Amino acid sequence: MLLVLLLAAGLWGIGYIAGVSRTARAASVAVLLAGVIIAQLLLPDGNPLRQATGGSASVWLILGGFAGLALVYGRVLKALRACAAPTSTKEPAMSASTFSETELDRYARHIVLRELGGPGQKRLKQARVLVIGAGGLGAPALQYLAAAGVGTIGVVDDDVVENANLQRQVIHRDADIGIPKVFSAQAAMEAQNPNVTILPYHRRLTEEIAADLFDDFDLILDGTDNFDTRYLTNRTAVALGKPLISGALSQWEGQLSVFDPASGAPCYQCIFPEAPAAGLAPSCAEAGVIGPLPGVLGSMMAVEAIKVITGAGQALRGEMLIYDALYGESRKITLSQRVDCPICGSGAE
Numbered sequence: 001m002l003l004v005l006l007l008a009a010g011l012w013g014i015g016y017i018a019g020v021s022r023t024a025r026a027a028s029v030a031v032l033l034a035g036v037i038i039a040q041l042l043l044p045d046g047n048p049l050r051q052a053t054g055g056s057a058s059v060w061l062i063l064g065g066f067a068g069l070a071l072v073y074g075r076v077l078k079a080l081r082a083c084a085a086p087t088s089t090k091e092p093a094m095s096a097s098t099f100s101e102t103e104l105d106r107y108a109r110h111i112v113l114r115e116l117g118g119p120g121q122k123r124l125k126q127a128r129v130l131v132i133g134a135g136g137l138g139a140p141a142l143q144y145l146a147a148a149g150v151g152t153i154g155v156v157d158d159d160v161v162e163n164a165n166l167q168r169q170v171i172h173r174d175a176d177i178g179i180p181k182v183f184s185a186q187a188a189m190e191a192q193n194p195n196v197t198i199l200p201y202h203r204r205l206t207e208e209i210a211a212d213l214f215d216d217f218d219l220i221l222d223g224t225d226n227f228d229t230r231y232l233t234n235r236t237a238v239a240l241g242k243p244l245i246s247g248a249l250s251q252w253e254g255q256l257s258v259f260d261p262a263s264g265a266p267c268y269q270c271i272f273p274e275a276p277a278a279g280l281a282p283s284c285a286e287a288g289v290i291g292p293l294p295g296v297l298g299s300m301m302a303v304e305a306i307k308v309i310t311g312a313g314q315a316l317r318g319e320m321l322i323y324d325a326l327y328g329e330s331r332k333i334t335l336s337q338r339v340d341c342p343i344c345g346s347g348a349e
Helices: 002-018 022-042 048-052 057-082 101-106 117-126 138-148 163-167 181-192 207-214 227-240 292-310
Strands: 128-132 152-156 197-201 219-222 244-250 253-259 319-324 329-334
Touching: 117 292, 128 138, 138 152, 138 181, 138 292, 152 181, 181 197, 207 227, 219 227, 219 292, 227 244, 227 253, 244 292, 253 292, 292 319
Parallel strands: 128 152, 128 219, 152 197, 219 244
Antiparallel strands: 244 253, 253 319, 319 329
């Protein structure tokens, strides 16, 4: 067996030195292996040649099988990369200057999706998404947006990482305690995907800065846990015609929707005209929350963001998805605009 391996290595090395192509070198090794297998199958037991080449065909058949799998894997990878620049009458083919080889390899599973393809991945790279809050909902949403290759991601939060956050806010680590959440999240996203641009805003979202900030982005995700910020985010997004993906959760249940009056969907205030009375909607600190639930809802928000950016499927415009983790159930309800809504209806100023 050692003799055959030495011969194969010699053939490969001589071919390399002589400048023979990789395909030709692989073919010569394959011919050698085929000859050995034929010899093992045809020659009688005890034959010196058969003994010198391993004594059994099974070892070489297994080795050949692994080599074949490696070849098929390489071909599949090559095909995935080729899919990154499809010929289309509607979308220009992606050039090498648009995506690096590393990016093409990283996003290959997106590119082979019929609903995304190369054009969809290009839209993700060109997109600018602002996430309000780097906590329970923001943490997974930010991670998956960065992993998906969204080109520019802004994150707004005035809080710092606390020990009690780490049960559910998975973008932060124990070593980040005391660090502003936006910088902790930025470090995690850049470590995961250095091809995206992260814009951290360590401040509270206020009326004074909201419009100028939102104007620089295409899509807004709201993962905050207070109603004042939610209503401010909704007002500003509607005024600027920006789609708003909003999620909320408590204890074992969460909900999300895409609020986009510019596309005929209701806004947040259509559905929630006013904040609930004190005590009716307790915070996670007061009511508790199961750790993985924000991950589920935040990931769903990232999925909706990808759909809105690329046009894939049907985003949750005019619908609300409600997920009950305790009983493993989910349901959707239809949402409608209110004609008298003071933000997007006839009552708007």
